[in-house]
Amino acid sequence: MAVFALAGLAAAEVPAQAREASYNFDLPAGPLTASIARFSQITGLSVGYPGDLPMVMARRVSGTFPAESALRKLLDGTRLRAVKVGPGLYRLERKAKRADVAPAAAPPPAAVAGPDIIVTGQKRQQALSAIPLSVSVMSAIDMGKAGRSLGSRDMSLDMEGLAMTNLGPGRNRQFIRGVADSPFNGQSQATVAVQVDEARVTFNAPDPDLRLIDVDRIEILKGPQGPLYGSGALGGIYHIVTRRPDPTDSEAWVRLSGSAVEHGRPGHGVEAMLNLPLVGDRLAVRAVGYDFLDGGWIDSGGVRKDSNSTHSAGLRLAVRWQPSDRWTLDAGYWMQNIDSRDSQYVTGTDDRLRRQSRIAEPTDNDFRMAHAAITGELGGLELLSATSYVEQRFSYTLDASASAAFFGLTGQARFDDARRYSVLNQEFRLSEGRNSRWVAGASMLRAMTREQGAMTGEDGMSRNVEDLRRVVSEYALFGEGSIRLARGLDATLGMRLFYSLAKDDARADRAEAERLRKSRKWILSPSLALSYTLPGEGLLFLRYARAMRPGGLAPAGMTASGHFDADELGTFDLGYRKSFWDNRLSVSAGAYYTLWDEIQSDYLLRNGLVSTRNAGRGRIVGLEGSADWRMGGGFALSLGGSVQDARLLRSEAGQKLADRRLPVAPEITGRVSLSRHYRIGSWNGQSALQANYIGDARLSFDDDLDRGMGDYTVMSASSSVERGPWSLAVRIDNLFDVRGDSFAFGNPFSIREAPQYTPLAPRTLTLSLARRW
Numbered sequence: 001m002a003v004f005a006l007a008g009l010a011a012a013e014v015p016a017q018a019r020e021a022s023y024n025f026d027l028p029a030g031p032l033t034a035s036i037a038r039f040s041q042i043t044g045l046s047v048g049y050p051g052d053l054p055m056v057m058a059r060r061v062s063g064t065f066p067a068e069s070a071l072r073k074l075l076d077g078t079r080l081r082a083v084k085v086g087p088g089l090y091r092l093e094r095k096a097k098r099a100d101v102a103p104a105a106a107p108p109p110a111a112v113a114g115p116d117i118i119v120t121g122q123k124r125q126q127a128l129s130a131i132p133l134s135v136s137v138m139s140a141i142d143m144g145k146a147g148r149s150l151g152s153r154d155m156s157l158d159m160e161g162l163a164m165t166n167l168g169p170g171r172n173r174q175f176i177r178g179v180a181d182s183p184f185n186g187q188s189q190a191t192v193a194v195q196v197d198e199a200r201v202t203f204n205a206p207d208p209d210l211r212l213i214d215v216d217r218i219e220i221l222k223g224p225q226g227p228l229y230g231s232g233a234l235g236g237i238y239h240i241v242t243r244r245p246d247p248t249d250s251e252a253w254v255r256l257s258g259s260a261v262e263h264g265r266p267g268h269g270v271e272a273m274l275n276l277p278l279v280g281d282r283l284a285v286r287a288v289g290y291d292f293l294d295g296g297w298i299d300s301g302g303v304r305k306d307s308n309s310t311h312s313a314g315l316r317l318a319v320r321w322q323p324s325d326r327w328t329l330d331a332g333y334w335m336q337n338i339d340s341r342d343s344q345y346v347t348g349t350d351d352r353l354r355r356q357s358r359i360a361e362p363t364d365n366d367f368r369m370a371h372a373a374i375t376g377e378l379g380g381l382e383l384l385s386a387t388s389y390v391e392q393r394f395s396y397t398l399d400a401s402a403s404a405a406f407f408g409l410t411g412q413a414r415f416d417d418a419r420r421y422s423v424l425n426q427e428f429r430l431s432e433g434r435n436s437r438w439v440a441g442a443s444m445l446r447a448m449t450r451e452q453g454a455m456t457g458e459d460g461m462s463r464n465v466e467d468l469r470r471v472v473s474e475y476a477l478f479g480e481g482s483i484r485l486a487r488g489l490d491a492t493l494g495m496r497l498f499y500s501l502a503k504d505d506a507r508a509d510r511a512e513a514e515r516l517r518k519s520r521k522w523i524l525s526p527s528l529a530l531s532y533t534l535p536g537e538g539l540l541f542l543r544y545a546r547a548m549r550p551g552g553l554a555p556a557g558m559t560a561s562g563h564f565d566a567d568e569l570g571t572f573d574l575g576y577r578k579s580f581w582d583n584r585l586s587v588s589a590g591a592y593y594t595l596w597d598e599i600q601s602d603y604l605l606r607n608g609l610v611s612t613r614n615a616g617r618g619r620i621v622g623l624e625g626s627a628d629w630r631m632g633g634g635f636a637l638s639l640g641g642s643v644q645d646a647r648l649l650r651s652e653a654g655q656k657l658a659d660r661r662l663p664v665a666p667e668i669t670g671r672v673s674l675s676r677h678y679r680i681g682s683w684n685g686q687s688a689l690q691a692n693y694i695g696d697a698r699l700s701f702d703d704d705l706d707r708g709m710g711d712y713t714v715m716s717a718s719s720s721v722e723r724g725p726w727s728l729a730v731r732i733d734n735l736f737d738v739r740g741d742s743f744a745f746g747n748p749f750s751i752r753e754a755p756q757y758t759p760l761a762p763r764t765l766t767l768s769l770a771r772r773w
Helices: 002-009 032-043 066-075 140-144 152-157 400-407 511-516
Strands: 024-029 046-048 060-064 080-086 091-094 135-139 162-164 174-176 192-196 215-222 236-242 251-261 267-279 283-295 310-324 325-341 363-378 382-401 414-431 436-454 463-486 489-505 521-534 536-548 552-556 559-564 566-582 585-597 602-605 609-614 616-632 637-649 666-681 684-699 708-723 726-733 766-770
Touching: 002 283, 024 032, 024 066, 024 684, 032 046, 032 066, 060 066, 066 080, 135 140, 135 766, 140 215, 174 192, 174 236, 310 414, 414 463, 463 536, 489 552
Parallel strands: 046 091, 192 236
Antiparallel strands: 024 060, 080 091, 135 215, 162 174, 215 236, 251 267, 251 766, 267 283, 283 310, 310 325, 325 363, 363 382, 382 414, 414 436, 436 463, 463 489, 489 521, 521 536, 536 566, 552 559, 552 609, 566 585, 585 616, 602 609, 616 637, 637 666, 666 684, 684 708, 708 726, 726 766
16 A cells, blocks of 8 residues: 555656646535635645635536636636636635726736635635644645545544544543643543534544545634634634535535455445435535444453454434525534444553453543524624534443442442533624634523442442442623724724523532532633734734633532532743735744632542542643645645643642643644646546654653553654545555554553553554535
8 A cells, every 4th residue: 555655646647738638626615715725635726815715616627627617617606707817826816896997917827826714713704824722733635635434533643733532433622722631531521622613522522533524624723712612622622514415515425434344344334415405595405424333452251352343333414494585594403323342442552452441431422513603784784693512422331340349349340431421502793704803702502410339249230339420500691802003003802791601410518518619700801812914925923812711510429528629720822823825834833821720620539430539739841843735746744743841730739749740631743745636548637645742741740640651652644636526545554564552542441550551553444435516
């Protein structure tokens, strides 16, 4: 496979004169920005527009055409035309009105700005080049290079600053820029909020690991996002932007895939999409379905081979109705089920793909989301009302034999945990629409958690050891706006005032009950940014922001053993973005300094159950950067990396600590990717090689669990070809079958008996075949 990818990188030359070549196009109807990006990917031509590309829909282009002919068809009906300004360079211009006089002489060729990336993570449409905030964006075009459907862990290899635990699909926690409180899934609120379009997905639940199929882009907003998102956004936002129904054209595709796992079982999958207009250009539906079986590779107990296989299936439905030119209704439903037959850690050494376990440890994560958003004009402003309800049912089984004595048991013991998370969110917003310099709104959020845990001994009798219910309600007013201070210099101020009320139904003594009544809290989360627009395409900014999480009762089995206080985090973020050489080279860099007070952290009790405490004060200092270079000849190079120092400085008791790194987040990460687009006869092809280095990290700052992990390099290779509606892809992950330890944890009841390791998935070959209509 590596030979195949290298051959693709060095294969047939892109024609010297693109206008003389014909290409096979199958560009679906959709936003012009996406169509232009896909056109440039196929042809290797640069197409730019002075300023932000208009938000217009492009028609479908399918067939074999010269590049200029296809571009004209693509722009038909958009009131734009393409003007060639240099070799391989086109500039889009608005067509002259009929009443216009004869045009003046054409200006000399100039630098052409590529279509700007539009992001919506800050609750309004903004050009990425103008946002005074550290943001990473993975587009559908970039995700398409993978040759297979992706998940959250794949994003952590392509987007600087994102780190994750690795308990298994549907069980992981996300962290951004070192804001990591614990590797354990307890009751503390997540530091990263997962958002799908306008819907808040997580509050204190693990990442649902939604399959990124028919997704427009992934946005990662780095640093505290309290002003616009409230509590639970200390580290940032993981924003999934799905593709919306297109009322102008029918479209469908299906992809079949098969995989072979070295030392493990084969897997297979099917995924499909259907877009169907129903009423003229006013009403359309879009449906996505998928079903995957990922082969296992861990042998458990000497009798269960490759026991950790995972089955995931999902369905996503979306409706878009435009009753008039001023109003739009988007509604949808997403369901996904993940069932893993066993856990994926080993004991003894990370070189072995087996462990001795007397009890299977399956996991089930069932995700449901319903949402609706109404957007329209009101008094010259854009009004948005967004409503969403999300529910996750999460259950797992663990071998608890090592801790049986703590619960009055002998011999084998099994722990069964069942949780139900739900988030109801309602939000109203006002702005000026596209590229609005301000947004203001009000929101209501209600998050409910229900957890029940039972221990079962050899006698078959179950004993309840956990029974918790928590409800958090938040009511907020928020806003953010920018003002011009001087030419090129802007100030952006954000503010959120919200009232948080947490109610815990757990047995507590009278003193703790009194403290609980005082846990209601008014919270103010501010942000302030100064930004300077650099000549050409560039931005320099300095931002400060704060975010907070409310406190609550700390569970300890069936009772509340204490109270954990609110924690608060503030970050200074210095950022730089710049494009060079007609946008062929894009560079971004950032430096950040974070102080984190009263860190809430889930920790392991001696009996293996999880409770929550305030761990102390932490400090994070880091640098990160990335560069993307379109080198010519169809080649593209992408680089990225981060260096950070995240430490617990003082314990809750005020004791200075010599060496207590915050958990999970690696000190150093790096990636490099080289890709090439080429033609082989009538086929369009692309090949890519990527290498990632994941540096050393620690499991926990507790003395007896301060275990190392990470410090490995992993590579992948992929190639794909397409002609007309057909495409074929091949990919190898973990090219050299590296056995790195991705997570030094798997079972809380036996972790103190012996080291635990989570080896990387072995070398995996994936083949896929797709057809588009």
